[in-house]
Amino acid sequence: MTEPTALQEAWEIVKTQFPLAIWETVYVTVLATLFAVIIGLPLGVLLVIGDKGGIKPLPGWLMKIINVIINLLRSVPFLIIIIVVFPLTRLIMGTAVGTAASIVPLTVAAFPFIARLVESSLREVDPNVIEMAQSAGADSWQIITKVMIPESVPSLVANITIALTTILGYTATSGAIGGGGLGKIAITYGYYRYKYLIMIFAVVLLIVLVQIIQTTGTHLASALDHRLKK
Amino acid sequence: MIRLVGLSKTFTSSQGTVEALKNINITIEDGDIFGIIGMSGAGKSTLIRCINMLERPTEGTVYIDDIDLSRLNRRELRKVRGKVAMVFQNFNLLMQKTALQNVCFPLDIANVKPEAAEAKARELLKLVGLEDKENAYPAQLSGGQQQRVAIARALATDPKVLLCDEPTSALDPNTTNSILDLIRDINEKLHITVIVITHQMSVVESICKNVAILDNGEVAEQGAVGEVFAQPKSRAARALVYPESSQESAISVEGQKLIRVVFNGAETAREPMIATMASKEGILANIAFASTRTINDRVYGSMLLGIEEKQVERAKKYLTGSRGITVQEVSEND
Ligand SMILES: Nc1ncnc2c1ncn2[C@@H]1O[C@H](COP(=O)(O)OP(=O)(O)OP(=O)(O)O)[C@@H](O)[C@H]1O
Ligand SMILES: [Mg+2]
Numbered sequence: 001m002t003e004p005t006a007l008q009e010a011w012e013i014v015k016t017q018f019p020l021a022i023w024e025t026v027y028v029t030v031l032a033t034l035f036a037v038i039i040g041l042p043l044g045v046l047l048v049i050g051d052k053g054g055i056k057p058l059p060g061w062l063m064k065i066i067n068v069i070i071n072l073l074r075s076v077p078f079l080i081i082i083i084v085v086f087p088l089t090r091l092i093m094g095t096a097v098g099t100a101a102s103i104v105p106l107t108v109a110a111f112p113f114i115a116r117l118v119e120s121s122l123r124e125v126d127p128n129v130i131e132m133a134q135s136a137g138a139d140s141w142q143i144i145t146k147v148m149i150p151e152s153v154p155s156l157v158a159n160i161t162i163a164l165t166t167i168l169g170y171t172a173t174s175g176a177i178g179g180g181g182l183g184k185i186a187i188t189y190g191y192y193r194y195k196y197l198i199m200i201f202a203v204v205l206l207i208v209l210v211q212i213i214q215t216t217g218t219h220l221a222s223a224l225d226h227r228l229k230k
Numbered sequence: 231m232i233r234l235v236g237l238s239k240t241f242t243s244s245q246g247t248v249e250a251l252k253n254i255n256i257t258i259e260d261g262d263i264f265g266i267i268g269m270s271g272a273g274k275s276t277l278i279r280c281i282n283m284l285e286r287p288t289e290g291t292v293y294i295d296d297i298d299l300s301r302l303n304r305r306e307l308r309k310v311r312g313k314v315a316m317v318f319q320n321f322n323l324l325m326q327k328t329a330l331q332n333v334c335f336p337l338d339i340a341n342v343k344p345e346a347a348e349a350k351a352r353e354l355l356k357l358v359g360l361e362d363k364e365n366a367y368p369a370q371l372s373g374g375q376q377q378r379v380a381i382a383r384a385l386a387t388d389p390k391v392l393l394c395d396e397p398t399s400a401l402d403p404n405t406t407n408s409i410l411d412l413i414r415d416i417n418e419k420l421h422i423t424v425i426v427i428t429h430q431m432s433v434v435e436s437i438c439k440n441v442a443i444l445d446n447g448e449v450a451e452q453g454a455v456g457e458v459f460a461q462p463k464s465r466a467a468r469a470l471v472y473p474e475s476s477q478e479s480a481i482s483v484e485g486q487k488l489i490r491v492v493f494n495g496a497e498t499a500r501e502p503m504i505a506t507m508a509s510k511e512g513i514l515a516n517i518a519f520a521s522t523r524t525i526n527d528r529v530y531g532s533m534l535l536g537i538e539e540k541q542v543e544r545a546k547k548y549l550t551g552s553r554g555i556t557v558q559e560v561s562e563n564d
Contacts, residue, residue, distance in 0.1 A: 132322035135284055136336040136387075137311035139304075146338065151326050226367040227325045 010197040017185060022205065024099045025181035029168045032106035036167070037160065039111040043070070044118025045144055055130065056140050073112040078173050081109045102171070102179030110167050117159035121152045154225035161217025165210045172206065182206050232258040232281065232391065232423065237290035239276050250276040252447045254290070258440070260390075263417050263424045265434035265455070267470060268444030274427045277444065278395050281425065282314045283307055294391065312340055315384035319396035321376040323368040329355060329379045330364035336386045347386075354382035358412060374405035381412060385420070392416070394426045398433060410437050431470060435459070435525055443467045459523065460494040460530040472521040472531065486516065486536040488560040489546065493522055493529040496554035503552070504535075511548050513541045534560065 047066065050058035076084075082105040089096045089104040125148050133147045149156070172183025182202045190199025222228065237254040240247055250273045258264045268274050279285040281292055283299050292299045299310060315336070323332050333351035334344070342350075355361050358378040368376050377397060384392055394413065398406040414437045417424050426433060434441050434455060442452035445466030451458055462468045507513050515535040522531030537545050546557045 126322070128318065128320055128322045129324060131284060132316070132318060133335075133339070135282055135311060135316040135393075136339050136383075137308040138339045139308060142339055146335070147324065151324060153326060225326075227369050 006197060010195065010201070013189070013195075013198055014201055018182075018202075018205070021180065021182045021185050021202070022209075025168065025171050025183070025206075025209065028099060028103055028106065028171050028174075028179065028181060029164060032103050032110060032171075033114075033160065033164050033167050035103065035107040036110035036114045036163065039107070040114030041118050043111070043115035044122060045148070047115060047119040048122040048148070049140065049144065053127075055134075055143055070112040070115055073108070074116070076109075078105070078109050078170055079177075081105050082174060082177060097178035099180035102174040106167055106170055106174060109170060110163060113166065114160070114163050117163060118156065121155040121159050122148050124155055125151045154221045154227075157217060157224060158221040161214060161221070164213050164217070168206065168210060168213065182209075231260055231293075231295060232256075232425075233293040234277075234281070235291050235293065237277070237280060237287050237292065239273075239280060239285060240288045249447055251280070251287070254449055256442050256449065256452060258423060258425065260423050261417070261421055262440055263414065263426065263438050265438035265441040266425065266427045266444055267429065267431070267434050267441060268466075269470070270429060272444040273447040274429075274444055275395055278316075278393050278425065278427050281391075281393055282311055282316065312336065312387040313389050314391045314393060315387060315389035317377070317380055317384050317392065317394040317397045319399045321368070321373075321380045321400075323376055323379060323383075325368050328365050328367055329360060329371065329382075332368070332379055333382045333386055335383060340387060350386060351382070354385050355379070357385070358382045372405075373401050374409060377401065377405075377409050378412065381409075381416070385416065385422075389422060392422050392424045394424065396427055396429070399428070399430070406433070407436070413437060435523065443470060456495055456525065456528070456530060459525065461492060461532075471523075485539060487539050487542045488518060489535050489537060489542065490558045490560050491533045491535060491549055492556045492558070493531050493533070494554045494556065495528040495530060496552055497528060503549075507545065507548055511544060513537065513545050513548070515545065528554065 043066075046058075047063075047070075048054055049056045050063050050066075052060070073081075082102075085105045085108050086096045088108070089101050092104055093101040095101050129151065130143055130147060133143050138146065171179060171181050172186065175181050175183025175185075176187050182205055186199045186202035186206075189195040189202075234254050234256045237251055238249070239251040240249050254277065256264075266274055266277060276285060280287045283292070283302075287300065291301075294310065294314065297310070299307065302310065324335065327335070330348065330351050333354055334347040337347035337350060338344075352361070352364065355364055358381055360375060360378050360382070363371060363375065363379075368379070371379065377400075381397075392413075397413065398409050401409060410433065413424055413426070416422055417437075424437075426438060428434060438455050440453065441455050441458055443450045443458065443462075443464065443466055445464070450464035450466035451462065458467060459471050462471045504515050504517065507515060515537050517533065518536050519534040520531075522529050522533065524530075535545070542559070546559075549555055549557050
């Protein structure tokens with residue numbers, strides 16, 4: 001009789017707790033990505049235009065410092081970032097724990113990653129097309145907003161999709177220390193209470209979410225790409 | 231009028247310095263179609279990029295209608311660039327924009343209202359024969375069509391000068407001709423001065439009025455296309471105009487003298503001339519070498535004839551009788 005009880009109990013928990021957990025995972029992921037894009041996009045643009053051959057070359061030492069900082073942030077494990085940004089999180093959110101508060105460390109961890117993704121997308125733009133814009137009298141701002149970004153939209157969409165799925169993975173970790181969502185459920189039930197059924201169910205849901213995001217992103221990127229003959 | 235005065239450009243990189251342009255002096259009159267021809271690496275692209283200051287010359291200046299471009303600040307320069315439009319070898323279209331949006335691009339840059347820009351762009355697409363393709367993306371167009379869109383785009387800001395950097399090098403011969411016709415039409419109808427960079431003689435031949443031959447960063451020769459082609463003086467010019475002439479070797483036959491016949495816009499084709507000389511004058515000529523081309527129904531180039539010593543004087547007299555032909559005797563070490 002233990003089997004059906006465990007299943008029934010698990011189902012009960014799924015029904016009562018999962019809708020909120022899914023919602024928390026999704027909104028934390030989306031908001032953290034959004035904020036990371038807000039910081040990472042201009043930074044990625046700066047990395048490309050400030051380069052030696054870029055449209056607005058910056059001093060070499062400055063570019064080096066920016067690059068080192070980005071690499072540093074990228075190499076710090078997420079768990080450490082959560083702890084290090086505690087004061088910042090408290091400052092911004094009033095508290096360092098909870099679902100909403102986890103958006104801060106997620107953003108800090110994700111923006112350098114996004115900056116690199118944006119950089120690689122923008123570097124795909126044909127330099128000859130940028131030269132065309134210059135020859136037509138475009139200034140740097142116009143080149144960024146009317147050439148570089150619009151021309152790399154499909155690649156940006158594909159890369160932001162990657163960022164979304166990565167950040168979704170991070171939310172599971174932030175769930176471990178105070179954040180909400182499916183990650184928290186997987187850990188509290190699976191690790192602390194040995195309810196493996198619930199843990200498996202949460203993990204499967206995370207996988208499904210990643211699949212949905214990835215498939216949608218890939219389709220969107222190719223639908224937006226006019227370089228393909230259609 | 232465009233004047234390049236003492237233009238030099240030196241690139242300095244970790245690999246050393248490259249003198250891409252050395253003391254270039256060229257004057258291009260309004261309404262001209264001016265060709266700049268040279269081998270790969272001669273400095274053609276660098277030169278054309280100096281004309282609109284995409285590349286700042288190391289020395290010398292560029293005057294467009296007596297405005298010294300090298301003295302302009304960035305903002306003033308951006309304004310001038312609207313009047314000096316550019317067409318590229320690889321079209322350089324925005325791949326995520328339709329043909330119409332591409333043509334609108336320079337107008338958008340110049341803050342022209344969208345409705346006005348679109349009206350103008352439609353007019354230009356019609357001019358280049360693509361009125362039915364305004365919603366097509368570049369990937370859906372052929373190379374020739376893409377270059378037409380690029381030309382329409384270049385015309386959007388009513389430029390006075392059109393700079394073309396190898397506009398037909400990525401196109402097949404038929405498409406090349408239709409694009410060259412279009413450029414000639416634009417020059418005639420819109421009175422736009424055109425500067426064409428190319429490594430293909432045929433391009434200069436079919437549309438240019440004047441030409442400069444660029445060799446290793448220097449102007450080897452310049453002038454009217456007919457003149458430069460008829461009597462290329464520099465080695466670089468000869469190599470370009472008559473690639474075969476490097477093989478010109480005077481194989482003198484016993485008892486024969488060699489004479490060089492230079493065609494400078496002669497109206498006669500070379501074969502009938504030799505034939506008539508034989509039938510009318512009884513002079514048999516042995517063609518030792520010939521390299522001529524026909525431009526606008528006129529013959530340019532030169533030919534080496536081997537003729538019986540006794541008949542040389544009569545042959546010279548007969549040949550010089552035709553307009554646009556000069557004759558020289560060829561000495562042993564010529
Ligand atoms: N940005 C640069 N830095 C260093 N050297 C350069 C640069 N641009 C051009 N050069 C050099 O200047 C010379 C002239 O180059 P340019 O591109 O003007 O030649 P080109 O005549 O247009 O040749 P092609 O027919 O191959 O296009 C070459 O030796 C080239 O390597
Ligand atoms: Mg070139």
